[in-house]
Amino acid sequence: MPELPEVETVRRGLRGFIVGKSVVKITTLSAKSFVGDDEKVLGRRVIRLGRRGKALIVKLDGGWNLMVHLRMTGQLVYVGNKRFAAGHPTDDFFLEMPGKHTRVIFEFEDDSRLYFNDQRKFGFVKVMDDAGLEKDAFLMKLGPEPWDMESREFFERLGRRKKTSIKAAILDQSVIAGVGNIYADEGLWRAGIFPGRLVKGVTESEVKELLKGVCEVMDKSIESGGSSMKNYVRADGTKGNYLEKFAKVFGREGEKCERCGGIIKKIRVAGRGTHYCPRCQK
DNA sequence: CTAGGATCCTGTCAGC
């Protein structure tokens, strides 16, 4: 999925278009992509957009909410007088909506629309009242946002996963919220830590660097607009890859490490494709 | 309790 920076990009980009508007119609094209009663949402106005970890929370009036989780391939495309798209970057950002991967369509009072697209159908939009949000199992067990945590707490939370790899540990959302496969690799590169190292061998000062690295790379991604349509295309008009803006190892296997000149390798750690520099990550 | 693998689903790509 779209990880924390992508969801934050969705939140920031979308709020200017839908806050203040009422939902007048919902069309569900894939039953498993929409959880709950759409009647609770109809006629309600969007109050604000929030985020916890990788979950987007659309707050509606009357105490109702939509929790959106993009998982691996979710994206949101808004089409009105202007168009905005972010989430999992694909050509659907620019194609006519609804498209092949459109699962849910929200229509607003001004006839603008929000399309929830999701190729693999792992993601969902869930209708929840405020009380339900408060006691939601997924949200309750989420660890702190990266910027809201001292490295000491990060170290202690990692300590609960001593026998697993440091990469598996930081992908665990109860340890730290919002880190996914890309930012795990990028954060570990910045801290100079080999992703397969067991947690028990990682020192507190390394953990401090790791937290700093994760925050830095996420900040950079959010600043550059994450995976939104505006940076899905290169300046020359060819199809691009937003990772070019900040990624040092992800998707760069075979390339030279910019820090030490080593050749970046791709291996499998924690069941996930893992990119690292064998020369400067120990 | 932890750790690791299978699983949900669709699409793409590399290698016969």
Add this chain to the structure above:
DNA sequence: TGCTGACAGGATCCTA
């Protein structure tokens, strides 16, 4: 060209 298996920016469920 067609087939097959591996893999994919996530999280949960099951087994050991």
